[in-house]
Amino acid sequence: MERIIKERSTQVHTIGTSVHDLDCEKKSLAGSVSQRACVFCGSRVVLYPIADALHLIHGPIGCAAYTWDIRGALSSGPQLHRLSFSTDLRERDVVFGGEPKLYTALTELIEAYQPKAAFVYSTCIVGVIGDDVEAVCRKVSAEQKIDVLPVMAEGFKGTKKDGYKAACDALSKLVGTDNEFQAPPFSINILGDFNLAGELWMLKEYYEKIGVNIITGLTGDGRINEIRQAHKASINVVQCSGSMMHLAKEMEEKYGIPFIKVSYFGIEDMADALYEVAGFFKNDEMLEKARNLVSEEIKTLLPALAPFKEKLQGKKAAIYVGGAFKAISLVKALRLIGMKTVMVGSQTGNKDDYNLLKKLCDEGTIIVDDSNPNELSEFVKEKGVDLFIGGVKERPIAYKLGIGFCDHNHERKEALAGFEGMLNFANEVYASVTSPVWKFFKR
Amino acid sequence: MLLNHTTSKIVERKALTVNPAKTCQPIGAMYAALGVHGCLPHSHGSQGCCSYHRSTLTRHYKEPVMAATSSFTEGSSVFGGQANLLQAITNIFTIYEPDIIAVHSTCLSETIGDDLGQIVSKAASDGKIPEGKHVIQAPTPSYVGSHVTGYANMLEGIVKYFAKKSDELKNQLNILSGWVEPSDMRELKRILKLMKVKNVLLPDTSDVLDSPMTGKFEMYPKGGTTIPEMVSMGDSLHTIALGEWATEKAAVNLDNQCKVKFSMQDLPIGIQATDRFIQSLAKLGSVSVPESINDERGRLVDVITDMHQYLYNKRVALWGDPDQLIPLAEFLVDMDMKPVYIVSGTPGKAFEKRMEKILGKSVPEAKYKNGANADMLLMHQWIKENPVDLLIGNTYGKYISRDENIPFVRMGFPIIDRVGHSYFPTLGYMGGLRILEKILSVLMDRQDATCPEESFELVM
Numbered sequence: 001m002e003r004i005i006k007e008r009s010t011q012v013h014t015i016g017t018s019v020h021d022l023d024c025e026k027k028s029l030a031g032s033v034s035q036r037a038c039v040f041c042g043s044r045v046v047l048y049p050i051a052d053a054l055h056l057i058h059g060p061i062g063c064a065a066y067t068w069d070i071r072g073a074l075s076s077g078p079q080l081h082r083l084s085f086s087t088d089l090r091e092r093d094v095v096f097g098g099e100p101k102l103y104t105a106l107t108e109l110i111e112a113y114q115p116k117a118a119f120v121y122s123t124c125i126v127g128v129i130g131d132d133v134e135a136v137c138r139k140v141s142a143e144q145k146i147d148v149l150p151v152m153a154e155g156f157k158g159t160k161k162d163g164y165k166a167a168c169d170a171l172s173k174l175v176g177t178d179n180e181f182q183a184p185p186f187s188i189n190i191l192g193d194f195n196l197a198g199e200l201w202m203l204k205e206y207y208e209k210i211g212v213n214i215i216t217g218l219t220g221d222g223r224i225n226e227i228r229q230a231h232k233a234s235i236n237v238v239q240c241s242g243s244m245m246h247l248a249k250e251m252e253e254k255y256g257i258p259f260i261k262v263s264y265f266g267i268e269d270m271a272d273a274l275y276e277v278a279g280f281f282k283n284d285e286m287l288e289k290a291r292n293l294v295s296e297e298i299k300t301l302l303p304a305l306a307p308f309k310e311k312l313q314g315k316k317a318a319i320y321v322g323g324a325f326k327a328i329s330l331v332k333a334l335r336l337i338g339m340k341t342v343m344v345g346s347q348t349g350n351k352d353d354y355n356l357l358k359k360l361c362d363e364g365t366i367i368v369d370d371s372n373p374n375e376l377s378e379f380v381k382e383k384g385v386d387l388f389i390g391g392v393k394e395r396p397i398a399y400k401l402g403i404g405f406c407d408h409n410h411e412r413k414e415a416l417a418g419f420e421g422m423l424n425f426a427n428e429v430y431a432s433v434t435s436p437v438w439k440f441f442k443r
Numbered sequence: 444m445l446l447n448h449t450t451s452k453i454v455e456r457k458a459l460t461v462n463p464a465k466t467c468q469p470i471g472a473m474y475a476a477l478g479v480h481g482c483l484p485h486s487h488g489s490q491g492c493c494s495y496h497r498s499t500l501t502r503h504y505k506e507p508v509m510a511a512t513s514s515f516t517e518g519s520s521v522f523g524g525q526a527n528l529l530q531a532i533t534n535i536f537t538i539y540e541p542d543i544i545a546v547h548s549t550c551l552s553e554t555i556g557d558d559l560g561q562i563v564s565k566a567a568s569d570g571k572i573p574e575g576k577h578v579i580q581a582p583t584p585s586y587v588g589s590h591v592t593g594y595a596n597m598l599e600g601i602v603k604y605f606a607k608k609s610d611e612l613k614n615q616l617n618i619l620s621g622w623v624e625p626s627d628m629r630e631l632k633r634i635l636k637l638m639k640v641k642n643v644l645l646p647d648t649s650d651v652l653d654s655p656m657t658g659k660f661e662m663y664p665k666g667g668t669t670i671p672e673m674v675s676m677g678d679s680l681h682t683i684a685l686g687e688w689a690t691e692k693a694a695v696n697l698d699n700q701c702k703v704k705f706s707m708q709d710l711p712i713g714i715q716a717t718d719r720f721i722q723s724l725a726k727l728g729s730v731s732v733p734e735s736i737n738d739e740r741g742r743l744v745d746v747i748t749d750m751h752q753y754l755y756n757k758r759v760a761l762w763g764d765p766d767q768l769i770p771l772a773e774f775l776v777d778m779d780m781k782p783v784y785i786v787s788g789t790p791g792k793a794f795e796k797r798m799e800k801i802l803g804k805s806v807p808e809a810k811y812k813n814g815a816n817a818d819m820l821l822m823h824q825w826i827k828e829n830p831v832d833l834l835i836g837n838t839y840g841k842y843i844s845r846d847e848n849i850p851f852v853r854m855g856f857p858i859i860d861r862v863g864h865s866y867f868p869t870l871g872y873m874g875g876l877r878i879l880e881k882i883l884s885v886l887m888d889r890q891d892a893t894c895p896e897e898s899f900e901l902v903m
Contacts, residue, residue, distance in 0.1 A: 028514040031531030038491025060550045060585035062467030066495035079445050088460040089586050094554055104458035113448055124489055124551035155489035156515040377660040392498045396507045402658040443658045
């Protein structure tokens with residue numbers, strides 16, 4: 001692959017042939033067509049699903065416009081999170097400061113919409129022009145008698161991962177503020193699921209079937225009052241380790257709540273997610289229920305998967321997603337339907353994740369960190385890939401190369417988690433890989 | 444009810460934008476630069492900006508959208524982004540090999556005081572720009588104007604850099620296109636060919652953002668205005684600039700820099716605006732209007748005649764960019780419809796004047812607003828006060844359409860939930876026919892679906 005720039009060569013690793021370890025958690029090279037986003041983006045995607053809160057974006061209009069209802073994080077009740085609120089900073093505000101505008105906008109909004117709490121996101125220039133967002137939030141909070149939480153998410157202050165932390169910092173101010181609440185036994189919080197396509201509802205059903213109670217999703221189908229009670233859970237069950245680990249660790253320190261890392265993609269990981277919770281509670285009845293649930297689900301799922309597996313056997317897949325932890329589940333899920341992962345990468349994976357991937361994948365698999373369209377398309381061609389799993393920016397590239405695609409990001413239209421999700425996943429992959437359209441041109 | 448928070452009572456807002464009818468400058472600069480052949484747009488700011496613009500353009504066009512970023516860090520925000528941009532220029536020419544890098548700024552780089560012109564000059568004097576390669580730039584502070592302003596600034600940046608006046612006058616017209624779809628740019632070229640007018644069209648996103656399926660990923664698809672074409676713009680007879688908000692700056696620059704006079708015109712949407720465009724092409728290009736073009740006009744008028752009863756007095760709400768809304772409002776009035784509510788987040792004083800002229804007499808009840816607080820919440824509140832029969836605008840109208848049960852024609856930017864805009868134009872007489880067909884389809888489908896059984900008609 002001649003077109004990998006020298007500085008990037010350490011961020012590409014071929015299992016079996018590369019001598020160097022994969023380098024990661026580096027800043028992107030200036031001038032790269034990186035698929036990465038910013039701190040604000042990270043905080044916005046994490047907090048967005050909280051449906052009864054106000055989400056006010058303090059900055060010029062773009063940051064609010066581009067994040068207006070783009071994430072299919074479903075709410076079973078209020079839809080306030082799907083509106084777009086902005087202070088729409090103008091030149092005058094940049095010169096004289098945006099605090100008055102923020103104060104007025106917040107006050108107007110809270111009066112008009114009566115939210116349960118408000119999140120105020122700082123964007124790039126807010127820090128630079130010196131607005132004291134925290135002070136304005138405190139003032140409005142005192143006047144309006146609701147929590148107004150600053151989310152310090154200036155875009156340039158790190159990567160998307162730092163945005164996850166900013167979101168967790170805001171959440172941790174809410175957690176623990178309702179001490180009246182008495183949690184039922186066997187209570188957990190689900191961290192790191194955002195109820196895309198209703199996935200949290202499926203998980204909730206599984207957990208409830210085995211006798212586990214869910215206090216709150218963080219932040220899928222999230223509600224402010226439930227988040228206040230989150231510290232009453234016995235354990236935090238964390239998915240998508242990148243986004244919610246900070247909160248899980250903080251809750252462990254502050255409230256002594258342990259956490260486990262799970263994934264809900266694929267049969268194995270989904271089953272483990274149930275077993276581990278049952279194991280934590282050391283409850284035989286629960287474990288028995290979990291076993292029954294899994295075997296019931298598998299009994300219908302495996303035969304349903306079989307025809308897909310037959311058709312997809314030996315096909316090759318490339319994965320490029322936000323966090324590497326998700327990629328690990330995807331490799332396993334693809335195996336379940338007979339497919340082999342020949343390239344796998346992420347925007348923000350860490351060493352542990354990549355080491356796990358190295359162990360999990362076959363020799364010759366390319367592992368890549370913070371890649372770009374050039375590299376991705378070269379790898380895909382080199383490996384003769386049949387399916388690409390990625391997000392919005394990768395989809396048209398995959399299609400142009402004439403290969404199938406599955407969105408495992410914001411734009412998934414079907415639930416992909418859990419047992420049902422595994423079937424949806426197989427169906428989606430099969431449909432795309434075997435589409436008759438591919439016969440109309442030469443790859 | 445997704446928008447059940449909207450009340451019909453209009454509350455005075457001072458500082459708040461709810462559900463904007465605009466976005467920020469840099470995405471416009473990125474779109475304009477994609478209409479230049481072999482050009483890689485570059486966002487001088489945080490990574491997120493570039494990522495958001497690429498995602499939004501990808502959702503709208505369903506095409507790969509390539510752009511690089513300076514990847515600002517905390518250090519850049521303190522010490523300035525010069526080092527990032529210089530490194531970026533070197534990296535881009537090494538890895539991605541474009542002919543041109545089109546740099547635009549962001550709110551961050553503007554606020555910390557980065558001077559793109561100075562940084563690019565330094566790159567040139569440091570020898571970081573290889574022979575035959577080019578770096579152009581445009582300031583696009585996100586807190587001024589809107590996405591349309593960014594488009595205008597990049598167009599200006601392009602002509603400023605490339606257009607050269609030589610001794611030889613060229614028998615060609617410059618056509619500066621406002622923010623329209625690749626299909627529209629293709630349609631402009633078709634019309635110009637039929638009219639036998641030699642021309643340079645800038646920008647030209649056809650064959651870039653509507654590229655065919657070939658099994659190959661082309662970082663630089665075959666479309667886009669070429670360097671020799673852009674250079675030759677300085678020697679053209681005249682410039683026709685379509686859409687004041689998007690193209691006036693570039694037209695003025697061509698006039699000042701190369702003494703190419705310009706005519707400021709509306710985007711040719713509907714009958715009258717297309718008439719004006721065709722007439723000036725005939726006059727400035729010294730050509731006669733071919734029968735085929737007159738026939739297209741005739742067919743459009745014919746369909747309006749045929750279907751007038753379904754159009755008459757229908758109340759329409761529209762939103763989007765001034766350059767589209769002005770000729771569209773005029774077209775709707777010409778079809779005997781009533782554009783009663785119009786909003787655009789894009790500021791500019793001429794908007795109200797133009798709307799007053801078009802609507803003052805024919806639709807005196809019309810309400811229109813642009814700039815601050817002219818957003819989709821205001822539009823929704825107007826509609827709740829007194830409903831309309833039809834919505835025309837970008838995808839963000841779908842909430843109002845569903846909640847208020849109003850037929851909806853998608854037009855403008857972005858359209859992220861339907862296809863067609865990339866392939867079927869709305870410019871020219873044929874584009875007018877498409878707008879008309881879409882309007883009639885939704886209105887008549889509605890009638891079929893909701894009229895009492897006894898008045899359900901086979902022949903309409």
